[in-house]
Amino acid sequence: MxxxxxxxxxxxxxxxxxxxxxxxxxxxxxxxxxxxxxxxxxxxxxxxxxxxxxxxxxxxxxxxxxxxxxxxxxxxxxxxxxxxxxxxxxxxxxxxxxxxxxxxxxxxxxxxxxxxxxxxxxxxxxxxxxxxxQNILSLKGPGSYKIEMRVDKKYISFVPLTLEVKGLTLRGFKYPLKNRHISIGSTLCISNELISDHGTFSFSEGILLVIRSND
The missing domain is CATH 3.40.50.10240 (Thiamin pyrophosphokinase, catalytic domain)
Structure with missing residues (x-):
């Protein structure tokens, strides 16, 4: 349901x-x-x-x-x-x-x-x-997530919603990351894109706002 x-x-x-x-x-x-x-x-x-x-x-x-x-x-x-x-x-x-x-x-x-x-x-x-x-928004807690490519929402942004998001790793993205700590207010993870039919993101602490968008 x-x-x-x-x-x-x-x-x-x-x-x-x-x-x-x-x-x-x-x-x-x-x-x-x-x-x-x-x-x-x-x-x-x-x-x-x-x-x-x-x-x-x-x-x-x-x-x-x-x-x-x-x-x-x-x-x-x-x-x-x-x-x-x-x-x-x-x-x-x-x-x-x-x-x-x-x-x-x-x-x-x-x-x-x-x-x-x-x-x-x-x-x-x-x-x-x-x-x-134009957008799809969700909030994620610590864990590992698979994300599928969508041609109608090709841009993917990750925005810290807590003071810090720790251990952020992005795989299968145009701009990959490995075990990075991202502070609130950072624009490091704005407007990323998948380079294959799917990718993954994971982090160990914090809350992450995930925004899928298109122009």
Whole structure:
């Protein structure tokens, strides 16, 4: 089972959601993302939010399409996206895809990236990715990972999200590394590329933001 979550980010940053549609997947809408899913002929199984970003008319449409709505007051300690992601992690899916979480407000974007830290710290093995029409983002904890070449996302960047990432080794890349320590703020690992159909990366300490992009 996979869970797809659509947040309320600008629609111009969304990929074609129907490319990710499967009968085995659960779709979840967050705030205005619920209305966007309905407009794209995808009915979410659940809706999360305070719905302060939709009009009264749009809220009526949402209420007419979604059977299960988890509504919250605007004044709360968590964002709507955090509440939706916490629920999704508890379902123990194989994969969680998050759309509509980039673009627009930078505080929302950065908060959404940092929401992926908690599952890494808890050593949760669910694969969680943020996807827009140009990028795929994920967070990784210490370990060894295989990464496949994608012609539509040829650039691969590795960004430390902790003060230091230790022992970073890149194999099968245009710019390989062996057992390097990378400090937060370093741009050493920006815009790398695979030179074969797959490569590997590994590190021993820290949290690494992995970004696959294309121009």
């Amino acid at each position: 996979n869970i797809n979550i659509l947040a309320g980010g600008p629609e111009e940053f969304l990929p074609n959601l129907h490319e990710y549609y499967s009968d085995n997947d659960i779709w979840v809408g967050v705030d205005r993302g619920v209305y966007t899913l309905i407009n794209k002929k995808i009915t979410p199984a659940l809706a999360f939010g305070d719905f302060d970003s939709v009009s009264k008319e749009e809220l009526l449409v949402i209420e007419g399409h979604v059977k299960e709505m988890k509504r919250y007051e605007p004044e709360k300690n968590e964002t709507d996206m955090e509440l939706a992601l916490n629920w999704a992690v508890k379902q123990e899916p194989v994969l969680i895809r998050i759309f509509g979480a980039t673009g627009g407000r930078l505080d929302h974007f950065l908060a959404n990236v940092h929401l992926l830290v908690k599952p890494v710290l808890e050593k949760n093995h669910i694969n969680i990715v943020l996807i827009d029409n």
